Amino acid sequence: MAKxxxxxxxxxxxEFAQVILATIDREREREIISRRxxxxxxxxxxxxxxxxxxxxxxxxxxxEKSVVTxxxxxxxxxxxxxxxxxxxxxxxxxTENGTAARITNISEALTxxxxxxxxxxxxxxxxxxPSIVSINETDDYYQAISLxxxxxxxxxxxxxxxxxxxxxxxxxxxxxxxxxxxxxxxDIKQVEALASLSKxxxxxxxxxxxxxxxxxxxxxxxxxxxxxxKENGKHMHFNEIADAIKQSDFKRKDVTTQAIxxxxxxxxxxxxxGRGIYALTxxxxxxxxxxxxITNILREEGKALHRDEIVKRVLESRYVKETTIxxxxxxxxxxxxVAKATYALAE
Numbered sequence: 001m002a003k004x005x006x007x008x009x010x011x012x013x014x015e016f017a018q019v020i021l022a023t024i025d026r027e028r029e030r031e032i033i034s035r036r037x038x039x040x041x042x043x044x045x046x047x048x049x050x051x052x053x054x055x056x057x058x059x060x061x062x063x064e065k066s067v068v069t070x071x072x073x074x075x076x077x078x079x080x081x082x083x084x085x086x087x088x089x090x091x092x093x094x095t096e097n098g099t100a101a102r103i104t105n106i107s108e109a110l111t112x113x114x115x116x117x118x119x120x121x122x123x124x125x126x127x128x129x130p131s132i133v134s135i136n137e138t139d140d141y142y143q144a145i146s147l148x149x150x151x152x153x154x155x156x157x158x159x160x161x162x163x164x165x166x167x168x169x170x171x172x173x174x175x176x177x178x179x180x181x182x183x184x185x186x187d188i189k190q191v192e193a194l195a196s197l198s199k200x201x202x203x204x205x206x207x208x209x210x211x212x213x214x215x216x217x218x219x220x221x222x223x224x225x226x227x228x229x230k231e232n233g234k235h236m237h238f239n240e241i242a243d244a245i246k247q248s249d250f251k252r253k254d255v256t257t258q259a260i261x262x263x264x265x266x267x268x269x270x271x272x273x274g275r276g277i278y279a280l281t282x283x284x285x286x287x288x289x290x291x292x293x294i295t296n297i298l299r300e301e302g303k304a305l306h307r308d309e310i311v312k313r314v315l316e317s318r319y320v321k322e323t324t325i326x327x328x329x330x331x332x333x334x335x336x337x338v339a340k341a342t343y344a345l346a347e
Contacts (some may be wrong), residue, residue, distance in 0.1 A: 011089065011110045013121035014040075019081050020071070020125070028053060029067045036064050038120035068127070075128045087129040091147065094132075098193025100146035100156065105196070119143075135197065144197045150190075160194045164201060164210075173209035173216050205231065205249065221263045224250055225270065226280070235279040235319050238264055274319035285317045290328045293317055294335065295345065304344035 017039045024030045031053065035044040046057040046064075053060070074080045093106055103123045104114070111118040126145045127134045133153050137143040146156050166183040167174070174182075180191040195201050195208055202209065202217035204227070209216040214223035215230060228244045229236060236244070241264070242257040264270045270278045271285040279285045286293065297313045298305060307329060314325050329335050329343050336346045 010112045011086075011122075013111055013118050013125070016082050016086065016125055017121045020128070023071070023074070023080060024067060029063055032060055032063050033067055033124075036060075037124040038117065039124060040117065042116075043120065071128050072130075076130045080128065083125075083128055086125050087131055090126055090129060090132055090145065094145070094147050098187065098189035098191070099150040100144060100190070100193040100197060102196060103143045103145065106145070140199055142197055142199060156194075156197075160198050163191060163195050164198055167195075167201065167209060173204075173207035173213060175206055176208055179208055218250060221255055221259060222267045222269070224248070224253070224255075225260060225263060225267075229270070229278070229280050235273050235277050237276050238278060239276070241278070273317065277319050279319075290314060290318060290320055290324055291332050291334065294325070294328060294332075298335075298343070298345045304338045304342050307341045307343060310343060 021030050021034060021039070024033065032049055034040055035049050035052075036046075037043065046060045050057045050060045071080060075083045078084070089110060090106070093109060094101060097105075103119050103126075106126075107119040107122045108114045110122070123134065123143055123145075126132050131148050133146050133148045133151065133156060135141050135144045135146070135153060135156065141157065141160070150156075151159055163179065163183060166179055170179070170182055176192045176195065177188055179195070180186070180188045183191065185191050195203070200211055202211040202213070204216045204218075207216055211217045214226050218224040218227050224245050225241055228241050228248070232244070238261045239257060242255070242260045245253050245255060245260065261276075264272075264278050269281055271281045271287050273279045273285055281287075286296065288296070293314050294310060297310060307326065310329065311322055311325050314320070315322070330337075334346050335343050338344045
């Protein structure tokens with residue numbers, strides 16, 4: 001949280017968790033809830049807690065379920081301290097942010113440190129609020145909460161999957177506005193909130209897409225080079241690419257210029273179009289020397305061409321000086337002049 005935020009905006013999650021635990025009469029049950037939810041330390045498994053307390057894994061599970069059910073019942077009846085206050089804070093945040101949010105984001109907004117323990121307490125406390133629905137973390141979803149009036153858990157997951165399906169159909173990264181339009185949704189904030197709950201999606205530079213797409217989730221140096229070139233829309237010198245990566249929002253961007261140059265050479269997605277200058281192969285550029293490009297042009301044409309036409313076509317796929325092209329035409333044995341300023345293949 002920003003230093004300028006007032007203390008009134010900060011939730012003391014430890015105090016709230018302590019107060020809720022104090023309403024549980026039996027020490028063993030308090031221990032189970034504290035350890036299972038990670039309220040004061042890391043979360044523990046049923047087996048770990050059972051071994052500590054000398055009871056079976058199944059008995060731990062039964063007691064946990066029983067206590068949580070009782071706490072929720074008390075909260076609904078207005079008998080659990082601080083829950084109305086917490087519920088109001090969570091509801092305000094969710095209403096302003098598309099009705100759903102990851103626990104990490106809520107904790108960042110409402111706590112001072114946003115520690116793992118803060119996040120665990122936020123998840124626990126939110127799960128007790130009658131108007132809030134929770135999603136546990138799985139392979140497909142981040143741990144999150146939503147306003148129950150907007151979606152129950154089943155409907156919430158279904159809404160998230162609809163956004164994922166829409167992005168799959170679009171088949172390329174898009175802005176959240178474009179995704180909302182494609183999904184026939186009018187609440188753009190809610191679409192963005194739903195998208196943020198899915199582990200199948202990622203976002204970068206205002207674009208959303210499937211997590212396997214390099215443009216929104218670059219995993220290595222080559223992917224990051226691809227993103228930089230794609231966003232720039234034209235060829236770049238490898239030094240420029242290195243600088244752009246260092247100034248980017250990528251999570252890991254401490255890479256050497258030499259490493260970037262090496263990856264440019266290795267990856268078929270990139271093609272050398274000038275001295276140290278690279279472009280994307282998908283833009284229509286071809287690999288090879290200037291002489292190779294001239295050869296391909298003349299071979300595809302099947303007849304002699306004026307040097308101006310040859311120069312024009314070479315410059316469409318290579319970022320070189322015009323004199324370099326002319327020197328290749330005049331000095332390479334595979335080309336012959338058949339008329340004034342007109343060349344053909346010697347063969």
